[in-house]
Amino acid sequence: MGKPSRRQFLKLIGATGAALMVGRGGASASEEHQVNNDTLGMLYDATKCVGCKACMSACKRVNSDYGSLSYEKATFDSDGLWDAPEDLSGSTRTLIKLFKESDKEWSYVKYSCMHCQKPSCVSVCPVSAMTRDKITGIVDYNKNTCIGCRYCQVACAFNIPKFQWEKAIPQIVKCDLCKNTNMVRKGITACAETCPVGAIMFGKRKDLLDEAKKRLAENPGRYVNHIYGEKELGGTNHLYLSAMPFKKLGLPVLKHEAPAEFSEKIQHTIYKGFIAPVALYSTLCFIAVKNMKKGRASEDEEQALKNSEQKKTETEHGEDVE
Amino acid sequence: MSHDEYQTYRAKILTPSFVVLLVLTLIGFALIAVRFIKGIGAVSNMNDGYPWGIWITYDVATGTAIACGGYAMAILIYIRNRMHYHPMIRSAILTSMFGYGLAGFSVMVDVGRPWNAYNFFIPSKWQANSAMFEVAVCVMAYTTVLLLEFLPTVLTALEKTQWKTLQLLLDMVYSRMGMERPERIGDRLDKVKDLAAWLKPRLDKVLIFIIVLGITLPTMHQSSLGSLLLIASTKLHPLWYTGFLPLLFLINCMFIGYSIAILESVISCYAFKRPFETRELSGIARIIPWLTIIWLSVVIGDLAWRGQLAAAVSFDFYSRFFLLEFCLVAGGSLLMFSGKKRESIRWLFVSAALIVLGGALYRFNVYLIGFNPGKGWHYFPALAELLITVGIVAFEILGYQVIVKILPVLPKLHTRQQLDAEKA
Numbered sequence: 001m002g003k004p005s006r007r008q009f010l011k012l013i014g015a016t017g018a019a020l021m022v023g024r025g026g027a028s029a030s031e032e033h034q035v036n037n038d039t040l041g042m043l044y045d046a047t048k049c050v051g052c053k054a055c056m057s058a059c060k061r062v063n064s065d066y067g068s069l070s071y072e073k074a075t076f077d078s079d080g081l082w083d084a085p086e087d088l089s090g091s092t093r094t095l096i097k098l099f100k101e102s103d104k105e106w107s108y109v110k111y112s113c114m115h116c117q118k119p120s121c122v123s124v125c126p127v128s129a130m131t132r133d134k135i136t137g138i139v140d141y142n143k144n145t146c147i148g149c150r151y152c153q154v155a156c157a158f159n160i161p162k163f164q165w166e167k168a169i170p171q172i173v174k175c176d177l178c179k180n181t182n183m184v185r186k187g188i189t190a191c192a193e194t195c196p197v198g199a200i201m202f203g204k205r206k207d208l209l210d211e212a213k214k215r216l217a218e219n220p221g222r223y224v225n226h227i228y229g230e231k232e233l234g235g236t237n238h239l240y241l242s243a244m245p246f247k248k249l250g251l252p253v254l255k256h257e258a259p260a261e262f263s264e265k266i267q268h269t270i271y272k273g274f275i276a277p278v279a280l281y282s283t284l285c286f287i288a289v290k291n292m293k294k295g296r297a298s299e300d301e302e303q304a305l306k307n308s309e310q311k312k313t314e315t316e317h318g319e320d321v322e
Numbered sequence: 323m324s325h326d327e328y329q330t331y332r333a334k335i336l337t338p339s340f341v342v343l344l345v346l347t348l349i350g351f352a353l354i355a356v357r358f359i360k361g362i363g364a365v366s367n368m369n370d371g372y373p374w375g376i377w378i379t380y381d382v383a384t385g386t387a388i389a390c391g392g393y394a395m396a397i398l399i400y401i402r403n404r405m406h407y408h409p410m411i412r413s414a415i416l417t418s419m420f421g422y423g424l425a426g427f428s429v430m431v432d433v434g435r436p437w438n439a440y441n442f443f444i445p446s447k448w449q450a451n452s453a454m455f456e457v458a459v460c461v462m463a464y465t466t467v468l469l470l471e472f473l474p475t476v477l478t479a480l481e482k483t484q485w486k487t488l489q490l491l492l493d494m495v496y497s498r499m500g501m502e503r504p505e506r507i508g509d510r511l512d513k514v515k516d517l518a519a520w521l522k523p524r525l526d527k528v529l530i531f532i533i534v535l536g537i538t539l540p541t542m543h544q545s546s547l548g549s550l551l552l553i554a555s556t557k558l559h560p561l562w563y564t565g566f567l568p569l570l571f572l573i574n575c576m577f578i579g580y581s582i583a584i585l586e587s588v589i590s591c592y593a594f595k596r597p598f599e600t601r602e603l604s605g606i607a608r609i610i611p612w613l614t615i616i617w618l619s620v621v622i623g624d625l626a627w628r629g630q631l632a633a634a635v636s637f638d639f640y641s642r643f644f645l646l647e648f649c650l651v652a653g654g655s656l657l658m659f660s661g662k663k664r665e666s667i668r669w670l671f672v673s674a675a676l677i678v679l680g681g682a683l684y685r686f687n688v689y690l691i692g693f694n695p696g697k698g699w700h701y702f703p704a705l706a707e708l709l710i711t712v713g714i715v716a717f718e719i720l721g722y723q724v725i726v727k728i729l730p731v732l733p734k735l736h737t738r739q740q741l742d743a744e745k746a
């Protein structure tokens with residue numbers, strides 16, 4: 001009993017599986033995403049940074065109204081004299097940290113959004129609140145569409161987007177290259193403008209890469225021979241040079257493929273042109289309607305027999321509802 | 323399909339369990355109020371490393387799988403043409419309706435800016451790359467479909483109702499006010515009845531297409547619940563991170579769906595002191611091991627292919643959770659393979675419970691336990707956060723309890739016994 005229908009059932013599962021397998025195969029076949037080197041970014045040179053945190057305070061000064069940032073008190077500072085964030089947070093878009101291996105070996109590092117070429121946060125945002133500008137490459141956030149699902153936080157491999165957990169009307173906070181603030185007024189990010197030692201260079205990605213390569217070539221031994229962000233996750237527009245291994249500075253070792261490419265390919269394969277769902281729906285309708293007709297036919301025969309008895313029971317078990 | 327396969331369960335609504343559930347519900351909803359006044363951080367331990375906590379993991383990712391009873395039963399009845407399970411469908415749909423409706427509600431509690439949710443209806447904001455978009459739209463659509471699927475139950479009740487309670491109430495109100503009850507009201511009530519009677523046969527005609535939609539939509543979004551984590555390639559542990567996540571989530575919801583249908587039936591028969599539906603249940607139990615075998619083989623095959631088998635049995639933190647999940651599902655299925663055990667309500671209950679636990683643990687593993695955003699991040703749900711989830715679950719059970727007592731949802735005893743007799 002049930003052989004043919006079990007087969008139908010397994011077929012159904014098999015079809016989904018097949019779609020996914022195609023997804024895997026197709027992943028390598030379809031076109032790679034293009035890196036656009038004319039987009040804007042920043043090059044942070046950790047060997048130049050003196051840790052003065054002028055960039056941090058400039059960022060907060062310039063963006064606090066637009067980005068809904070506030071000052072963060074430290075526990076030892078009951079008067080609230082300093083802004084002392086411990087990490088990137090719902091109030092802090094950029095942060096300088098010190099990594100100390102020994103008295104001789106240490107390095108500063110600046111955190112902020114990497115402005116990925118193929119950003120995971122944009123790929124996953126269900127309502128297009130995260131967007132990447134095609135021309136400038138800036139990954140921007142729009143609080144007026146964001147539903148606050150925090151999927152961008154789950155998706156970002158650098159843990160950049162932050163959420164305002166303590167607010168009744170919260171939003172996501174992350175660097176947008178001062179797109180709506182300093183960039184409009186002065187054409188440069190506040191942090192790059194402020195840095196007193198030129199540790200942050202602002203410009204087009206191709207110029208930043210050229211500069212980084214030049215520094216690597218001219219100062220052998222000063223740097224780890226790697227431009228962090230050149231290839232990571234499909235390339236980022238925020239680039240790093242450092243004397244210490246990047247992993248020690250909290251910048252993870254990452255593959256060159258953007259995670260969004262893989263996930264989008266699977267999603268696209270399943271939902272290409274909406275063919276699979278429609279096909280599934282029509283097949284199922286066909287089966288169900290056929291089944292129902294079959295059921296009707298046999299029911300009719302039985303019905304004649306049952307009718308008299310059923311009427312009797314119906315009056316006994318009346319279903320009136322109060 | 324006749325509407326006479328069902329009956330209202332006549333019993334008192336105000337029972338001790340009703341009161342307990344009501345209290346839990348009220349606590350949960352009070353805490354939800356706190357969340358909206360003071361922000362999510364005030365009630366929850368979620369943080370920037372673990373932006374999804376117990377609400378998404380349990381209420382949405384696991385809760386909707388547990389609410390897949392309606393989906394699984396619909397496949398069985400309408401696609402595999404097992405009409406003799408039809409009497410069980412209404413209670414399955416009712417629980418699915420609560421599960422999905424409240425999952426949607428939990429999402430509204432969980433998201434930070436719910437007032438922006440209208441953007442899901444604005445085409446220029448659609449983002450087809452996002453698995454979340456697909457899940458959200460499908461879940462909304464499916465909840466609507468479930469409401470439509472449940473509508474005939476309400477209509478049958480309306481059609482046959484005498485409005486006894488309402489009449490009494492009205493009489494009381496009007497006599498208090500010292501007035502005659504106007505005729506109008508009676509007319510109005512009759513109109514509602516007429517409308518219900520008019521709508522029902524029409525709805526019956528298109529119902530099958532709605533039902534099939536109710537099979538297509540969960541197939542889509544249950545797999546997308548797996549796709550949600552595809553982006554987290556650097557955060558989800560390799561034991562669970564695979565391109566097969568969508569397929570695994572889909573099969574997972576099917577076997578959870580059938581198992582939960584068994585559990586529901588056993589529990590409600592026990593609670594409402596009705597005879598157990600052993601014959602139907604053991605029939606359902608025959609299907610489950612096939613699904614779990616496919617699922618387990620995909621899991622193992624995929625681990626082997628990615629060279630993670632050694633990690634799976636390394637007995638570290640992750641491996642233990644993986645093995646637990648694996649053994650629960652495998653153990654439950656082994657029990658169900660034995661024909662004798664399938665005939666016993668106790669074993670049916672135990673094996674279905676094992677499979678539901680294992681299947682749910684799989685979802686926890688993917689969403690929470692195997693999720694590691696990096697050094698320094700920790701998450702364990704706060705008490706208030708848990709109580710909100712408990713409150714929502716309590717509300718679900720409460721709603722079920724009340725509705726089966728006012729609407730014809732449970733299988734009619736007479737019909738089933740008659741069917742049994744016919745088959746024998």
Ligand code: SF4
Pocket residue numbers: 113114115116119120121122139155156157158159160161174
């Ligand atoms: S670093 Fe994170 S937040 Fe910034 S663009 Fe990349 S994925 Fe988005």
Ligand code: SF4
Pocket residue numbers: 124125126127128129130141145146147148149150151152153172
């Ligand atoms: S939290 Fe906002 S920006 Fe982030 S994915 Fe959700 S809707 Fe998009």
